[in-house]
Amino acid sequence: MQRPQAQTLQSSPPLQPKDQEVCIFLYSTMVTCCPLILVPPKIVARFGDPVSAVCNTSATDAEGIGWEVPVQGIGPVPPPSVSWNVEKLVEWEIEPVCYLNLKDGTQCSVTLPVTLYHTPDKVSISGPDHDLIEGNEYRLKCYIHNVAPAEKLKVFWYKDDDELPVREFYEESRTPVTVSDTLIITPTRHYNGSVFKCLAVLDLRPDGPQNLFTVSSPYTFTIVYNYFFLGSSPPLQPKDQEVCFFLYSTTVTCGYCRCPYLFFNTVNQIETLIDHFYL
Template structure:
């Protein structure tokens, strides 16, 4: 008996639920604060259902009634939406019950300002050390829809989600942890607060970016090639020890022929100079060395090429002689 009553009640519930279907268009609204918006409400009603009333319920806006050949369409219109937490709904009252459908509304606002700063740090950054950048976002809504894009130049290097809830505008922030390298020197970092509002939001997500923050990264000298080899020459030979470093390094040299200390980046070796020349580049963060080796001319190679040259000349002469002899015999 109990099972029979349960089945009967379930059938009645399904019948009632399917007698009236409320349709909202669009099914969700995403509106910028202060902008105008509208939504339509229509219904599919079974022929045997008597509708007493159909209406919108909302604290703001007005309703326009459009009666077509078959359906009634109620349009809710707001010309200046300034309510942050609004839940309008369309309802239909029949003799049996009342059915309503709530229209989800997201009211958004781009930030008043977005700024980028370094946390607990002033001055230049040092290669390899850990730092934090903070993106400060003022007066944005809804905060839970904010995604922070971190840019290096024009490239997004990281994305941060904001933890928070609420419909009305709030201040919020996000941090980015990084270890700068020498290739970051002169780079510009920037953060962008972007509102991800889903498929019913604007095609281009609303956003506001900070002013760029230029990186001044200090780093020690580092040679990519620590040794260079040259062959002795009868002219001056220039050894270039220039290396990138920030701040610029000082240079010192040691050489077999050096009579006094030399401090420049470029060292000139006189003609026929041989031996090892050591250059050291140094700044406050460290030093790096480079070795220049000047070898004596290889006399064996010179003799070898001379012999080969003479041999080739003899071969050419013999071939020419044989050709002339052959021609004369005819």
């Protein structure tokens, strides 16, 4: 049975209802309360999970009570309570309404706020597909695939064990969306071999779970940089072109080097490296 539509007007400041009753502002100078109590007052559930709620009334002049909702609607039934139960809720934008019919022919209603959430199918990082040059600016992008609700999402970046700035999303979408966040880096040689990760966290407090997180696969890259060495003759024939040396007299210039351990201050350290490559 379809409930008749009630027209309501909002006014401010908002009324603080007594005993969790929901109050409706009907006109600018007249206020009436709908004696309905929802248990729970809000629902936060994973997409596809079962949900249930009970609507109760304390009104002595109640004639019927029911739920108007596209999924498992019920009523009106005799007061004082009516339950709404769904085994598998898959309607993203559902708005269950509990209504109360009074003996004088009037009706009031309250809406049960429902939030369905979906953790990301995947979190991934994309970036340059080549070695990075020290001192240049680059962008890493974190993609969070099919997450809901987006406005409850936070993205954390990590470089090794160091937490980088946190991004919060304010995109209002009740259905799953794919969003992204960009991290701008200017690498130094100390970034070489570092592990970057992107962590997507759904925080549904105070009415739902917190710290529902999904982490990306590790993202690493190689840094190339200029460096100067001291050395001696004869010139080194580098293995696999990993090290670029020109050993003349006492001054050696290393071009773009990709080895993170090539920080040498003495000839002995270079000779140790030469011995390593000739083994």
